[in-house]
Amino acid sequence: MSHPQPPQRQPTPSETDRYIRTFHNVALGALIACPILALIPPRKLDFFTFGLVGTTAYSANYLTRERTGRSIWQHVGGSKAGPDTGPDGTVIESVVSPTERANLDRELQYAKEEMQRMQVDGRVSAEPNHAARSAREAWKAQREKEIQDDLDVGKGFGEMIMDQISDVINWRKKRDDDDDDG
16 A cells, blocks of 8 residues: 655756755855844844844855855864865865975974974973063063153153154154164
């Protein structure tokens, strides 16, 4: 008593392309129309608004996945789940030319050498941090001395701020005047 099922026909490539193009256009339209509909009066936070926000997010995710092969969450999380796929679901193989591969290998080797150079006895050297810290402390000490000198002369903080702004604005002119003197 069971009825035989008619054989399922496969869609033609033109039908598949038309479906993909239509879905792309609908997602693009929803990405534009949904936020506009959510923002026109009366603005209220109800199920309709949540539906519009959800549709916007789904459309953005679809368009992102269509273009890059990865969803928005995969972009945000930085994960690389599975191979890259095109809009039709086919796997896209990454092709790297021998020249690019050689450049990548050279950069990798350079990075390894830099890491080894920075390591001293199995631990990362603190010398670059120490030099930066001492330069920062020297700048702070010089700046505090300049502020104290200005206060001793009788300048107020407003006048010191205006002097700093003037120095920043006229920096090039001040630099040119110094070059002419020396």
